[in-house]
Amino acid sequence: MQGGLDSPRLSLPDLARVASVGLRTRRVRAALSALGIAIGVAAIVAVLGLSSSSQAGLLAEIDRLGTNLLTVTNGQTVFGQTAELPLAAPGMIRRIGPVQQVQYTGSTSADAYRSPYVPVVNTNGLAVQAASLGLPRAVGTTVAQGVYLNAGTAREPVAVLGAQAASLLGIDRIYPDERVRLGGMWFYLAGILKPALLATEIDNSVLVGFPAAKRWLGFDGHPTTIYVRSGISQTAAVQSVLAATANPEAPSEVNVSQPSAALTARAEAQGALNSLFLGLGAVSLLVGAVGVANIMLIGVLERRSEIGLRRSLGATKGQIRAQFLAEAILLALLGGAAGVAAGAISTIIYAHIKHWTAVVPLGAWVGGFGAAILIGAIAGLLPAIRAARLSPTEALRTV
Amino acid sequence: MSADAVTLVSDGLSHRAGVPVLELEDARKSYGTDPPIPALRGVSFSVGAGELVAVVGPSGSGKSTLLHLMGTLERPTSGRVVITGLDVAELGDRELGAVRATRIGFVFQQFFLAEHSTILDNVADGLLYAGVPAAERRERAANALTAVGLGARLKAHPPQLSGGERQRVAIARALVGAPAIVLADEPTGNLDSTTGEQIMTLIEEMHDQGATIVVITHERAISDRCPRQIQLLDGRVVADTFS
Numbered sequence: 001m002q003g004g005l006d007s008p009r010l011s012l013p014d015l016a017r018v019a020s021v022g023l024r025t026r027r028v029r030a031a032l033s034a035l036g037i038a039i040g041v042a043a044i045v046a047v048l049g050l051s052s053s054s055q056a057g058l059l060a061e062i063d064r065l066g067t068n069l070l071t072v073t074n075g076q077t078v079f080g081q082t083a084e085l086p087l088a089a090p091g092m093i094r095r096i097g098p099v100q101q102v103q104y105t106g107s108t109s110a111d112a113y114r115s116p117y118v119p120v121v122n123t124n125g126l127a128v129q130a131a132s133l134g135l136p137r138a139v140g141t142t143v144a145q146g147v148y149l150n151a152g153t154a155r156e157p158v159a160v161l162g163a164q165a166a167s168l169l170g171i172d173r174i175y176p177d178e179r180v181r182l183g184g185m186w187f188y189l190a191g192i193l194k195p196a197l198l199a200t201e202i203d204n205s206v207l208v209g210f211p212a213a214k215r216w217l218g219f220d221g222h223p224t225t226i227y228v229r230s231g232i233s234q235t236a237a238v239q240s241v242l243a244a245t246a247n248p249e250a251p252s253e254v255n256v257s258q259p260s261a262a263l264t265a266r267a268e269a270q271g272a273l274n275s276l277f278l279g280l281g282a283v284s285l286l287v288g289a290v291g292v293a294n295i296m297l298i299g300v301l302e303r304r305s306e307i308g309l310r311r312s313l314g315a316t317k318g319q320i321r322a323q324f325l326a327e328a329i330l331l332a333l334l335g336g337a338a339g340v341a342a343g344a345i346s347t348i349i350y351a352h353i354k355h356w357t358a359v360v361p362l363g364a365w366v367g368g369f370g371a372a373i374l375i376g377a378i379a380g381l382l383p384a385i386r387a388a389r390l391s392p393t394e395a396l397r398t399v
Numbered sequence: 400m401s402a403d404a405v406t407l408v409s410d411g412l413s414h415r416a417g418v419p420v421l422e423l424e425d426a427r428k429s430y431g432t433d434p435p436i437p438a439l440r441g442v443s444f445s446v447g448a449g450e451l452v453a454v455v456g457p458s459g460s461g462k463s464t465l466l467h468l469m470g471t472l473e474r475p476t477s478g479r480v481v482i483t484g485l486d487v488a489e490l491g492d493r494e495l496g497a498v499r500a501t502r503i504g505f506v507f508q509q510f511f512l513a514e515h516s517t518i519l520d521n522v523a524d525g526l527l528y529a530g531v532p533a534a535e536r537r538e539r540a541a542n543a544l545t546a547v548g549l550g551a552r553l554k555a556h557p558p559q560l561s562g563g564e565r566q567r568v569a570i571a572r573a574l575v576g577a578p579a580i581v582l583a584d585e586p587t588g589n590l591d592s593t594t595g596e597q598i599m600t601l602i603e604e605m606h607d608q609g610a611t612i613v614v615i616t617h618e619r620a621i622s623d624r625c626p627r628q629i630q631l632l633d634g635r636v637v638a639d640t641f642s
Contacts, residue, residue, distance in 0.1 A: 005485070007496040008530030018527075025515045309511040312470060313572075314500020314528035316493050392472040393463075396507070 007316045019326035021306075022299050023334075030331055033295040036288025037335030037375060038342065041368040043281035045343025048364035051274045053347055057356030058267040065140040065198050067260040068235045072226040072246050075255045083253035084222045089246040090132075093226060096245055098234035103138035104223035105205070106130040108213050110183030112159075112206045114169050118181075124168040128182050129205045129224075130213035131160075138227045139199040146174035146191030154209020157216060159187040163195040164203035182206060183217040198259040199227065288335065289375040296328050296383035300390070307387055308395030321388035328380020329373055336372025340365055417448030419481075420502075420579045420611055421469060426478035428464050438464040440634040441478065446580065446613060451606040453622035454615045456631030462615050463584070465631065469613065470503055470582050471495050483579045500528040504573030506583035510565045512557040518544060518568045519553040525572035543571040547601060563594035567601060574605060581605075581612045587621060599624050 010018070023030040072093070074083045086092075094102045110128040111120070136148055148160055159180060161171060169180060171189070178189040187208060196202045213219035226246065230238040235258070243254040300307070307320055315323075344360045351358035422445040429435035439461045446452055456462050467473040468480050471487050480487040483502050490498065504525070512521050522540035523533075531539070544550055547567040557565055566586060573581050583602065587595030599621060606612050614625060622628045623642070630638040 005490075005494050005497050007493045007500065007528060010527070011533075013533070014527060021513070021515075305509070305511055306513070309507075310528075311496075312472060312499060312503075312505045313525055314496045314498075316496035316528075318493070319496070319528065393467045396472070396511075397463075 007314065007319065010319060010322065015322060015326055016330070018310075018323045019330050022303065022327050023331060026299070029295060030334075033288075033291045034331050034335030034338065036291045037285060037332050037372055038288075038339040040281050040283075040285030040288050041336045041339025041372055042342035042346070043284055043339075044278060044371070045340050045360065045364045045368045046346045047274050047277040047281060048367075049343060049347030049358070049360040050350055052359040052361045052364075053351040053356045054354070055267050056359045057351070057354060059264065060357065061197065062260050062263050062267070065260065066229070066232075067258070067264075068230050068232045069139065069198050069259060070228045070230065070235065070239050070242060071199070071257050071259060072228060072242055073255045073257075074222075074224050075253045077250070077253055083247075083250065085224065085226065085254065086247055086249075087221055087223075090223060090226055092245050092248075093228055093242065096230075096238055096241060098231040098238055099228055100231065101134060101138045101229040102226060103132045103135040104226040105132070105135065105202070105207070106210065106213065106219060106222055107224045108183070108208075108217045108219045110217045112165070112169070113181040114171075116181055124165075125204060126165050126168060127201070127205045128159075128213075128217065129202075129207055130210045130217075130219050130221075131202075131205075131207040132210065135202070135207070135227065136193060136196075138229055139196045139202060141194045141196040141199075141202070143191040144194045145172075146189070148191055148193075149207065149209050153190055155211045155215075156209075157182075157185060157187045157212060158190050158208065160190050160207045161192045162203040162205045162207065163193055164200075165206050166192045168204065180206065182208065185216055187212075197263070199225075201225065285371060285375060289332075289379045292328055292331055292335075292376065293379035293382060296324065296331075296380055297386065299327075300324065300383050300387045303387075304390060304395040307390055308392050308397075311392035311395065317388040320390075321384045324384035324387045325377065325380045328383065329376035332372045332376025332379065333369070336369050339372070340368040343368065419445040420448050420483050421446040421613070422479070422481040423468070424479040424481075426468055426475040426480055428461075428468060428473065428476050435476075438634055439468070439475075442631075442634075442636055443478075444629055444636060444639055446611060448579070448611050449606075449609055450611055450627060451603070451625050452613045452627045452629060453625035454613060454629045454631060455617065455619065455622035457617055459633075460631040461634040462617070462631055464634075466582055466584050466615050469580075470505060471498055496528060500526075500530075501576060502579040504576065504578040504581040506566070506569050506573045506581065506586045508585035508588040510557070510562075510569045510589070512565055512568055514557050517554050517556060518549065518560070518571075521557065521568055522572045522575050525575040529576055531576075539575050540571070543575040544568070546574070546605075547571045561594070562590050563597055566590060566594075566598050570598070570601060570605070574610060579611060581610055583612060583614045585616055586614060587616070587618070595621070 074085045077083045090102050090104050093099060108128045111123045112126045112128050133149055136142055174189055174191060179186045214221055239256055242256045243251040247254045347360050348358040423442050425441045425443050426439060427441050428439040429437040454462060454465060468475055474487055482498055519540050522543055523536040526536040541553055544553055547570055549567055587598050602612055616622055627641050629636055
């Protein structure tokens with residue numbers, strides 16, 4: 001008769017049922033103690049989700065603007081002086097096979113003011129630049145107000161404002177006869193550009209036509225920045241020959257860069273800023289874990305008679321331990337599920353407002369649930385061991 | 400595993416003392432170490448299958464300790480406790496769990512029912528640790544509740560029941576696994592005398608149907624209704640009489 005005398009394992013549904021007894025009978029308490037874990041998981045999921053979504057948004061914007069824009073700027077001579085790009089540079093670059101567009105600007109020494117009464121030191125850091133006629137399309141922007149320069153207005157004292165320049169000058173709308181002072185002379189305003197993400201130097205510039213700049217602003221005609229659009233697959237090849245093409249005599253005095261690459265790097269580095277928020281989420285999780293452990297310990301004391309009864313019904317120490325451990329994990333899992341849901345929903349809402357694609361990375365889901373289960377297991381360990389150690393006779397001696 | 404377990408089914412010879420299901424040989428139990436305080440000072444008796452025995456004694460006589468030893472909730476400090484031929488001293492925690500799950504039924508003074516579960520689930524939980532599948536647990540629980548007269552209220556919750564009805568549920572839970580022995584600890588202690596009478600009548604009925612029952616009580620009126628009384632005083636058996 002000794003054979004086969006062993007406690008059968010509780011089946012998973014039975015274990016789930018006994019583990020949920022405490023939660024079902026003390027709902028408010030269970031909800032409150034799960035809340036701490038829910039908040040921590042929600043914070044972590046939301047931080048990961050928001051940073052992924054904003055990153056995805058920025059990368060999508062960069063993709064939309066195109067990664068095939070290259071900029072050529074004048075560098076420095078070996079003596080540390082500012083170098084000049086040759087007058088012929090844009091024309092030479094245009095002859096490179098895969099190049100599709102070449103636009104350029106040239107810095108003038110003029111300053112821009114709203115009126116002659118503004119003190120000359122208040123330049124607002126604005127640059128006055130001569131600009132070629134297809135510039136907005138090449139850098140991926142358009143006019144927000146009015147029109148851009150054309151072959152006619154490029155010869156006249158007419159200016160277009162970059163987005164930042166317009167706001168610094170206090171101009172948000174184009175009226176007829178609206179003028180700004182450039183280099184001591186009145187220029188009529190034709191339009192205002194939208195921000196150019198790939199060429200932010202244009203944002204705080206006042207743009208005039210090349211002929212006008214030469215005529216009224218003492219501009220020598222040398223381009224300072226050349227914007228080059230090439231076939232997407234050829235961008236690297238074009239980049240490698242740009243310096244030598246722009247200035248065959250002194251290729252080392254030319255800087256060539258790919259603005260989208262810098263932006264992409266910035267988007268990817270953005271994640272590093274989240275560590276603070278992740279840390280806060282982790283602290284909240286820790287506090288939640290302590291809360292769960294505390295509630296479970298109290299539960300063990302309160303439920304001594306239940307433990308005693310279960311032991312008298314044949315539960316082994318292991319089965320009591322499993323019951324309380326499973327209860328803590330279940331509690332934490334409920335909190336984790338609520339937290340993942342809350343974090344995902346807030347990510348979706350915020351991404352929707354920002355017109356990003358909502359991205360909740362798989363790691364956030366899995367990590368949220370995983371952290372909850374782990375925390376439940378750790379928090380439940382001590383109470384479960386206590387419950388199992390309780391001698392059945394002591395447990396039954398409660399009333 | 401229950402080939403030798405006494406079943407609820409009557410064999411028509413209900414008052415016969417059959418094979419021993421519970422044997423105590425000089426069982427002693429003391430608590431503490433410095434100095435040890437003896438609670439049982441050498442108790443020997445055996446209970447045969449189909450018996451209805453009262454263990455009676457004043458408080459402090461060692462009744463609770465004896466219950467714990469008989470129920471394998473505690474091991475004796477010395478001496479032997481044998482349940483259905485199994486020496487408790489030789490069994491580990493898992494095996495003792497299995498012994499309690501399949502061979503011993505408990506009825507407590509405080510009923511110990513889960514208030515948030517139906518009485519059907521309460522009784523079915525009596526089979527939870529015996530490895531019985533869920534559907535069968537409920538079926539057998541329904542039968543056991545019918546046997547104690549609560550077949551019409553399977554879905555009721557304990558707070559909706561009177562004290563006597565709750566103790567009936569507890570008795571059904573103790574009997575649902577057809578254990579070799581049922582240990583009832585002051586089963587009428589929380590009930591008024593009329594209800595207590597009814598519970599004792601139920602216990603007698605269960606005994607008539609073949610159950611082996613040990614009733615632990617301090618009330619003479621209860622113990623006098625049992626065919627055999629074991630009197631306990633200061634941790635010793637002072638009388639073992641058949642009436």
